[in-house]
Amino acid sequence: MNIVACVKQVPDTEAQIKVKADGTGIEEGGIKWVMNPYDEYGVEEALKLKEKLGGEVTVVSVGPARAMETIRTALAMGADKGIHIDDAALNNADAFTVASALCAAVKSLSCDVVFCGQRAIDDDSGQVGAILAELLGVPQVTMATKMELADNVAKVTKSIEGAQVVMEVQLPCVITTTKGLNEPRYASLPGIMKAKKKPVDVKTGADFGVSAELKAQVVKVLPPPARPPGKVLKADDTPEGKAAELAKALREEAKVI
Amino acid sequence: MGNGVFFVAEQRDGALRKVSFELASTARKLADALGVEACGIICGSGVSGLAADLGKYGADKVFVVDNAALEPYTTSAHTQAVATVAKDNGAVILLLAASAQGKDLSARLVGKLATGMASDCTEVRIDGGKLVATRPMYSGKCFGEVVIAGSPQMASLRPNVFTAVESGKAGAVTSVNVAIEPGKVKVLEVVKEASGKVDVTEANVIVSGGRGMKDAAGFAVLEELAGVLGGAVGASRAAVDAGWRAQSDQVGQTGKVVSPNLYIACGISGAIQHLAGMSSSKYIVAVNKDAEAPIFARADYGIVDDLFKVVPALTAECKKLVG
Ligand SMILES: Cc1cc2nc3c(=O)[nH]c(=O)nc-3n(C[C@H](O)[C@H](O)[C@H](O)COP(=O)(O)OP(=O)(O)OC[C@H]3O[C@@H](n4cnc5c(N)ncnc54)[C@H](O)[C@@H]3O)c2cc1C
Numbered sequence A: 001m002n003i004v005a006c007v008k009q010v011p012d013t014e015a016q017i018k019v020k021a022d023g024t025g026i027e028e029g030g031i032k033w034v035m036n037p038y039d040e041y042g043v044e045e046a047l048k049l050k051e052k053l054g055g056e057v058t059v060v061s062v063g064p065a066r067a068m069e070t071i072r073t074a075l076a077m078g079a080d081k082g083i084h085i086d087d088a089a090l091n092n093a094d095a096f097t098v099a100s101a102l103c104a105a106v107k108s109l110s111c112d113v114v115f116c117g118q119r120a121i122d123d124d125s126g127q128v129g130a131i132l133a134e135l136l137g138v139p140q141v142t143m144a145t146k147m148e149l150a151d152n153v154a155k156v157t158k159s160i161e162g163a164q165v166v167m168e169v170q171l172p173c174v175i176t177t178t179k180g181l182n183e184p185r186y187a188s189l190p191g192i193m194k195a196k197k198k199p200v201d202v203k204t205g206a207d208f209g210v211s212a213e214l215k216a217q218v219v220k221v222l223p224p225p226a227r228p229p230g231k232v233l234k235a236d237d238t239p240e241g242k243a244a245e246l247a248k249a250l251r252e253e254a255k256v257i
Numbered sequence B: 001m002g003n004g005v006f007f008v009a010e011q012r013d014g015a016l017r018k019v020s021f022e023l024a025s026t027a028r029k030l031a032d033a034l035g036v037e038a039c040g041i042i043c044g045s046g047v048s049g050l051a052a053d054l055g056k057y058g059a060d061k062v063f064v065v066d067n068a069a070l071e072p073y074t075t076s077a078h079t080q081a082v083a084t085v086a087k088d089n090g091a092v093i094l095l096l097a098a099s100a101q102g103k104d105l106s107a108r109l110v111g112k113l114a115t116g117m118a119s120d121c122t123e124v125r126i127d128g129g130k131l132v133a134t135r136p137m138y139s140g141k142c143f144g145e146v147v148i149a150g151s152p153q154m155a156s157l158r159p160n161v162f163t164a165v166e167s168g169k170a171g172a173v174t175s176v177n178v179a180i181e182p183g184k185v186k187v188l189e190v191v192k193e194a195s196g197k198v199d200v201t202e203a204n205v206i207v208s209g210g211r212g213m214k215d216a217a218g219f220a221v222l223e224e225l226a227g228v229l230g231g232a233v234g235a236s237r238a239a240v241d242a243g244w245r246a247q248s249d250q251v252g253q254t255g256k257v258v259s260p261n262l263y264i265a266c267g268i269s270g271a272i273q274h275l276a277g278m279s280s281s282k283y284i285v286a287v288n289k290d291a292e293a294p295i296f297a298r299a300d301y302g303i304v305d306d307l308f309k310v311v312p313a314l315t316a317e318c319k320k321l322v323g
């Protein structure tokens, strides 16, 4: 079983995001970079499959030099090798371009299952996994919360509004992961030591015949709209008084009940 | 071959989802700005009857692909149907819902049509004849304006954000035959959650609870308030990880992104990862006994007190007003 887990390096969820004054992007200084939380579920699921069925786990990341840390984190968790596509032209590329690069990398391996996160928490686009599946010409299940694999068929569950859908998917396939699928392991100290010696291929877009021809472009980045300051309700200084004041405000001011 | 602003209406079990009307009215606005037609696409089996309703919300034309292979939903079948209709009829803009199904389908279509998409948008407009879409990035810590160089220009719209406007006229309905190749995914089972339960992503009102609820039983007071307000009950990750609520109720960075008219956070501190999921709510209420809790910085209305006293009192007050 050959498995690929796509991993993206993103700002830590706690990071403060400051928009550059000229609106061209965000200030990257002071940001702590981590593996996209959804990709941790993908790496974990890949490792579980390998432990059960044997084979090899390759992690692939498109990103600047610092993205190597995220590849090493996945290797320290237990992945076998990495491909790092480091190409300035692909930084901030759109979903189609990134998926094209990942597609070329996946095709260079022979691979049964590809994991992506359901979305990366920086651009929040949630597109790369499905585009990759289309480019590879394989089926997809997005936002998987449960997965079992037997005889080249995966049984996968996802939740939609008000229901759970259980599906059977033929391999090879792309699975995008979400919370609930598993509990990602932490890298152990010996794992971290071993990771340093595991092979990582560094490639450019050109190596894979991919150029950035952007189909979607963020033309301006803006800070969130300011919210008017809130009101703390204190009527009578009793829970009942405050509750009555709130109900009235929601009815008459906000008009939402 | 005309050209138009297309949208994919979402139906389930023979009924249109509310977001379909939001899509229809938004397509109408964009189409007016461009001076072209607003066109709906409905895919399913036995769904022709749904087309007229889309006209009422702004569609000039509705294309219906009625085929047994489209039920239940699979990515492959719906991608073939939508891509064919959009291509054959000159879609310049293609809108979908950023719902569970819409996210799955729209991203696959981006691949199939080799174009670009702005996903989970909260605003769309036409500027210089082009679509300009505004969308939250970095979990709502900033916003991006996106233009699409590919064709059609695609955008998925966050449910509950755009307004559906009834205009009263009926659209022309066209049936389209699309030959659908079998896919490699088979739906084995669709397990419905308790009937009558509204999903947090579709609710107008969400009453959400966190670690301050103390245990699973504590949520009973929230269920009651949500019942009176016709809303859904949400939860913080702390409450979900404690096993008090289902994963599908979790709001936040690793849960769902919601945009109700009213979000009532009870016993939730307001961690940045929780705010990531609910900051686009129109009104936010916080009930927390700690006046320093960060949730108050985001709340329109705050009550500093014991939620187990406030919430039942609020339920009683709302009953008087709503009931
Ligand atoms: C990668 C990552 C992803 C995450 N994703 C999410 C996510 O999707 N969603 C999410 O919610 N969190 C998420 N978190 C977790 C987040 O950081 C917080 O730990 C979590 O939101 C805290 O939940 P809480 O507010 O319920 O609990 P707490 O922070 O413990 O707050 C409980 C609050 O209840 C109040 N309280 C207690 N008793 C009462 C009472 N009787 N009356 C009134 N108030 C009372 C307390 O004053 C306190 O403010 C994520 C964290 C990480 C690192």
Ligand SMILES: Nc1ncnc2c1ncn2[C@@H]1O[C@H](COP(=O)(O)O)[C@@H](O)[C@H]1O
Pocket (backbone or CB within 6 Å): A006, A007, A008, A009, A036, A038, A039, A060, A061, A062, A063, A095, A098, A102, A115, A116, A117, A118, A119, A120, A121, A123, A124, A125, A126, A127, A128, A129
């Ligand atoms: N630059 C990248 N390198 C590797 N994987 C990526 C990259 N961008 C996106 N992905 C994968 O695709 C998923 C969805 O990303 P997105 O569509 O950008 O929200 C992520 O969780 C990753 O698994």
